[in-house]
Amino acid sequence: MSAILLIEQILNGLQFGVMLFLTAAGLTLVFGVMGLINLAHGSLYMVGAFAAAAVAAATGSFFLALVASLAAAAAAGAIVEVVVIRRLYNRDHLDQVLATFALILIFSEGTRWIFGSFPLFLNIPEALSGPVTLPGGIQYSLYRLVLIGIGLAVALGLFLLINKTRLGIQIRAGENDREMIAALGIDISRLYTIVFALGAALAGFAGALVGAIQSVQVGMGEPVLILAFVVIVIGGIGSIKGALVGSILVGLTDTLGGVLLPSFFKLFMDNAAATATGTALATMAIYILMALILVVKPTGLYGAST
Template sequence: MQTALLIEQLLNGVQFGVMLFLMAAGLTLIFGVMGLINLAHGSFFMVGAFACAAVAAATGSFWLGLAASLAAAAALGAIVEMTVIRRLYARDHLDQVLATFALILILSEGTRWLFGSFPLYLNIPPELGGAVELPGGVFYPVYRLAIIIAGLGVGVGLYFLIARTRLGMRIRAGESDREMIGALGVDIGTLYTVVFALGAALAGFAGAMVGALQSVQVGMGEPVLILAFVVIVIGGIGSIKGAFVGALLVGVTDTMGRVLLPPMLAAVIGPAQAAGIGAALASMSIYVVMALILAFRPQGLFSAQA
């Protein structure tokens, strides 16, 4: 296999991992601060993609659509937290799972009612079209490279938000002892709403960015949500650093497995069967990696306490 192709696919794995990081970062923030299992997180991914596609189609501007995806997902997240999620903090995790699963159905059917059952399509902005030559003579799509850069930028921004700002101090304190910061005068309700809206905005941003690479359709967030849960389990629940490392590990493992396994199997079972079996084994490899990591580090690679 050519080196250029391997480098291109490795970058595709990084791009996939960055997208998973945007999903997992919000999910792990919500669980770390609130202790909430939010199955509806994938719906914010879908809402962000639909908002971006609809606004871009109406205005002709991808960038206005991207801004709309952030605003729509954050606003919906805040509304959902204040009307539904706020009632679940003191409830059992099973109640949280059932309630947020109901939100998936409600948001999916609401999106279908607004936009119909047919998929929408989002064009890559002209300024990010084409390919750029990287060192080694590798040509890589500019838009995919922009996703990687944007994801890394979000990761750096989250680090400074959590580590260097007053809001980040309150978020970290909320992870450690929410009763104490409440006693010190911090409005816990407002903090939870902000954190939930921030997590939803990150998911909506990921959906908008990925929407230009695939069709925008109802239910597109659920497969990504499953992988996001794998990411936070691998990285350590509540850890942004863990979400980043886990997302890259999952993205590269899945992509490189789909590239390398079929040619390896073709020499044994023939090319006709190797494609399907190789793709299935690549999907399984993610969970094998998760099982191996949990066998040695049950708390994940980076625990929130670390």
């Protein structure tokens, strides 16, 4: 493999990782603060993507499409929290899993009823289309570079929100002792709604951004949800820093594994067998990574020790 191809794949893995972070960050906030297992988080990713595709088709504006993805996913998240999730906080995790799995079915069928079963397409804005030349003469997609920048900027914004604002103090306090902050006069129901809507908005935003390089279709959020759970297990539940590091590790492992492992096995096998073996191991690589990290640190890289 050439050095240029390796650098391109590293950038692809970084782009995949930071987009995964947008989904995983909301999931780890909800799980860390509320103690809630939300299987419907991937559906909010899908809501954002469909909202963006619909608004872009109607207005031709990619910026308005991104705003629509944030607004639609946040509104859907707030409604779900008030109507359904609020009744699950004191229930066991099995009830949470069953209820949020039912929400997946509702969102999927509702989206199919509104938009149909065929994929929608969200075009990359003209200003961000095409390649850009990086040092060393590497040609790389400008849009993917922008995605990396947006993901890192959101990570910085979340860090500042959690650590430097009054809302962030309340979120961290709610994660540690929700009864105490309720006793101090904080409206815990309002705080939970804000956190859930924020997590939903991040997932919807990710869906819109990724929707421009993939098709927007029903069920697109479920594979992302699985990877997001892997990320928060690797990074540690409730840790934004852990979500970022875990997302990048998963993105690089998945992308580089899919390229390097087949090439490695070609040294010992014919092309067809090497490709099949390498591809199979590449899909397992992130789970092997998760298992190895949990052996060394059962709470994840940045999870609180118990």
